Amino acid sequence: MTRRAARSGLVRAVNDRLALDLLVEYGPLSRSALADRTGMSKPSVAELIDRLLDAGLIEETGIGGVGRRGPNARLYGLVHDRAFVAGAEVRGGEVTAVITGIGGRAVAEAAITTRPRDNTITLVRDAVVAAAADGGADLDRLHGVVVGTPGIVDPRSGEIGFAADLPTWGGGLRDLLRRELAHPVRFENEVNLSALAEHRVGAARGQETFALISLGEGVGMALMLDGRLVRGASGGAGEIGYLPLGDGALAPARPAEGTYAGGFQALAGARAVRSLARQHGFDRRTATAAVRAAHAAGEGGAAFLDALVERVAAGVAAVCTVVDPGLVVLTGPLGRVAGELLGERLAERVGAATPVRPEVRPSSIEGNPVLRGAVLSALDAARDEVFGPTLHAPAPHWSRHPRQARDRHSSRAPVPLEGEQPMARKK
Incomplete structure (x- = not known):
């Protein structure tokens, strides 16, 4: 093959991927x-x-411009069932899985309640299989599964280091699940997927740089710098629940129990916030209910909310003085309500105590952000496999290493063919 022929083939592949990405983003186009x-x-x-039609990647989806002057145009869209991916979330009491087509359209979701002695890996497989069956998705076309889990995922091995909510999880589970499903599998920390x-x-x-803090029964953080998730040498970056605060003394950590006094x-x-709420006369079943009740009480809830802002701001301030993320997103049941009702007060308190x-x-995010992130991560890898890789993103190594979520897209500018002048993309 001549150098010119090789370059022409590469140019066509790059431009085909550009067009496919646009169809993902905008839907059918003429x-x-x-x-x-x-x-x-x-x-x-x-x-x-013509190339994408012959490859079975796109299909004619209808006619556009009906009712307007001039000829109607044929519309072309992705063949959504050309490939599927699965996203799953494992919690202490439930496993949830969702199946999505290559274009990002959800096909079906399934949830299975777990018990302490259950084989959770088997239940992950069962949830994925049940969702596929419910949506009529061919598992032979499944191109990967991303599983969101609490705890630490080792970025080198792709295995779970520890998960306080899942004490039976440990090394070897990814390979076991891969054998159970006969498809590529990757574990990812749930807070990273939310980010x-x-x-x-x-x-x-x-935003290319931001911190996401999840507040609920557990507390965690994900940090994105310049469009890339920060994982740390052992996968422990963002374990903000262990951040030493208070009198400055370091209490012994018990990672296997997920506790750090x-x-x-x-x-x-959430447990600490419920206790704080009770001290201020807001005894509610959940921490979020207590915060909303205090907010609705006006002056009667001010003391509790002031104390809560002080507590949350201490953690946010510690993060901001180290990495200055500019933006802090609060998620999790308690985090959402705190961000919604107290976000401005938190920002002011951090600004008063730190230089930033x-x-x-x-x-x-509407719905489950962990599942949403799992599907997006799985789609990145599947599209590189089915559509062809982007210019600046290497293909994932499912078999040995977890794929770092690709958060930066390659340039949208097309590569000119031989004899064709490059044109700026129109907005």
Whole structure:
């Protein structure tokens, strides 16, 4: 093969991927719309569409411009059942799985209640299989499963180091689940997946650097710097629940139990907040209910909310003085309500105590952010496999290493074919 022929093949592959990514982003488009959005010539777009039709990646989906003057245009969209991915979340009492087509369209979801002695790995397999069956998805077309889990996932081995909520989990589970499903599997920390979802489609969209803090029964953090998740040498980056606060004395950590007396979780976890609420006369079943009741009480709830702001701000301030993320997104049951009702007060308190003043926002993901992030992460890898890799993102190594979520997309500019002048993409 000549150098010119090789370059032409690479250029076509890059432009095909650009067009497929646009169809993911915008849905079905006409030939002229693709030419307009890519800056490619209409003859080049016509050849591109023919290639993608022959490859079974796109199909004609209808006619656009009906009712307007001029000829109607054929619309082309992705073949959504060309491939599937699965996202799953494992909690102490439930396993949930969702199946999604290659274009991102959810097919079905299944949830299975767990008991302490259950084989959770088997239940993950059962949930994925049940969701696929419910949605009519062919498991032979499944191109990967991403499982969100509490605890630490080793970035080198891809195995779970420890998960306080899942004491039976440990090494070897990823390979076991891969054999159970006969498909690639990757574990990922649940808070990292929530951050990926917020970055792509939520409160941190357009922000390359931010911190996400999850407040609930457990407390955790994900940190994204310059568009990449920070995992740490052993996967423990973001375990903010163990952050030493209070009198400055370091209490002994008990990772296997997920406890750390005197840490941030002892101040701002749901159990601690319920106790604080009771001290102020707001005895409610959940911490979020107590916060909402205090907010509705006006002056009567001010003392409790002031104390809560002080506690949460201590953890946020510690993060901001180290990494200055600019934006802090609060998620989790308690985090959402704190961000919604107390976000401005938290930002002011941190700004008064440190040299930086972050913006504080509540999560804006509808539904389950962990599942959303798991699906987005699985789709990144599947699209690189099915559509072809982007220019700047290496193919994932499912078999040995966990794939770091790709949060930066390659340039949208098309690569000109031989003899074709490059054109700026029209907005």
